[in-house]
Amino acid sequence: MRAAPLFAPVLLGLSLWANAAEPLRVAHLARCGDLLAPDAQQFCLNLRGLTDAPVEVLLNGKPLPASAVRRDGQRLQVEVSRKAQRSGPLWLEQNGAPSNPVWLSLAGSHVLAAGPAEVAKNMDGLTTYVDLVSLIIEEDSEGAVVAQQLADKYGAKVVGAIAPLNTYQLRLPAHNLMERDALVLRLGSEVGVDAVVIEESSAEENEVSSTDQRLRPNADEWAANRFLDAVNYYQRRIPAKNAPIPTTAVRIGVIERDLDFDAADFQQYLGTAKTRNGKPHTRVYGRDATRPDGHGSTVTGVLAAAWDKGGNTGFLSGLDGAGPGFEVIVERNSDAGITANIAASVNLVEDGVRILNWSWGIHRVGARKVDGEEVDSLVRSGLAMSGYEELLEEFFLWLRREHPDVLVVNSAGNGSSFSGADEYRLPSSFVTDQLFVVGSHQRSERDDVAIDDPAYVVKRSSSNSDTRVDISAAACVHASTLKPDEQVETHCGTSYATPLVAGVMAAILSINPELRPDQLRMLLRRSAMTIGEEYDFEPTDAEDLTAPILPSERNFELNNPDVGHSARLDMQKALDLAVKSRSRVR
Secondary structure, eight states, rough: OOOHHHHHHHHHHHHHHHHSSSOEEEEEEEEOOOOSSSSEEEEEEEEOOSSSSSSEETTTTOOOOOOEEEEEEEEEEEEETTTOOOOOEEEEEEEEEOOEEEEESSOOOOOOOOOOEEEETTTSSSSEEEEEEEEEEESSSOOOHHHHHHHHTOOEEEEEGGGGGTEEEOOOSSSHHHHHHHHHHHHHHHHEEHHHHESSSSOOOOOEEEOOSSSHHHHHHHHHTTTHOOOOOHHHTTTTTOOOOOOOEEEEEEEOOOOOOTTTTTTGGGSSSSSEEEEEEEEOOOOOOOOOSSSHHHHHHHHHHOOOHHHOOOOGGGGGGTTTOEEEEOOOSSSSHHHHHHHHHHHHTTOOEEEEOOOOOOOEETTTTTTTOOOOOOOOEHHHHHHHHHHHHHHHHHHHHOTOOEEEEEEOSSSSSSSSTTTETTTTTOOOOTTEEEEEEEEEOOSSSTTTTTGGGOOOOSSSSSTTOEEEEEEEEEEOOOSOOOOOOOESSSSHHHHHHHHHHHHHHHOTTTTTTTHHHHHHHHHOEEEEEHHHHHHHHTTOOOOOGGGGGGGTTTTTTTTSSSEEHHHHHHHHHHHHTTTOOO
């Protein structure tokens, strides 16, 4: 009995030491309270490593007043006025140490995710929301008014909104899928309702992770896209003494859940210092993950991982010193699947993002691979796909109408299927100048060919393909690590080819911000190297990775050897054409 008092202080001391040793991190930030409030918005933060010491909450570098912050253990609730504040990075400081910065958007779009008790399995065996749906209201109607009228009529409640798309989320009085489907049918037939969106599980790309030693390291894989050549070109050409190129800061939105700021690749992004050694540098905002090799960390690492630290190597961070200081915002809105991805995208575009990186996509149940077998991952029912298709259509119509300078870079997918047919894949099947689709390749076994030879790389067998794919890029990268020089896995897939393209697009826009999305597409296609054999423009088959290079993309040379081949990203030549374009797009 006397032993307990002796051990208790020791255990308490160890506990306090452990808490003090744990770094301060923002694990989650989301709208809470009244999601439809037009002015004052509330945000809830889940934290790790918060001690009892005073803590300061900073938004855009300025402390929020103590009256705007409520604290409850490892949780904070902050209230922000849209009139007094603007969207920007939010972080905490305690005992002189900063947390990871997260992006706090005051744009206002937000949807709720279902809890474990609010989902069920449908007839296809997919997890689906029971009582949460979203209504897309006809664009000539007052969305908020119509949504509230329908909620009153059916005993529902408006709980979320993507107002720029006239989309409102309702919580239905449904307790099972039979009741939900009956209400969905009735709501869909209401005057003023364009479509009803239901959610089925999450929307991440579950990429293939591999430790296959035959896969070449990043540097060799990325040599196929002239990664280091591009970094060297930017670092030398932009600040050149004879004819320096002025640059413009570019903001990139990455639709991912989180990344690990404890990883060696991202530790330099704690806090939000805008300069390093007196010069602008890349900055990263995002929620903190608990593992370094997650999907969000790997995708973001291709853009912004520190060099020679551990695991990945970021293209934009390689431009530090010469570049304008890129901002990479990692944001997912909530865990409410595709609808949350679109809500986050709308917010980011309204917050000034020029490039959106969508390393995600889904296939319709029954979609076939090129060999005839059914796609068995990232599938959704026909009911869900029809709603998603309408939501994505509204998004791209809004983008074209309100933000024609924004480009979305989307992964083609890894189902060994077709990327361009809407009965197979979303969102890559949409045809719009503002959607750029990326397939993937990997280094061939041949060492006797030059980099610009089509045989230098081969199509990755899992990559979706067809003429809707605009360009291909290297599929395989290293995951981030907690410690420098740690043994790491290789992750492969179109998810990781996509940020290579998004990164070079951002670098191009930093050189010439006047380029439109259609001009960006043409620039990348004109600068592309080739992959595979010539296909003479026959109907799409399993061998075509991208749309074939056209004579118009080779100065109208009908006999140019590149014509008819698939397009492979050439990062260095793309930057060179961007510099030359400055004198043409004026």
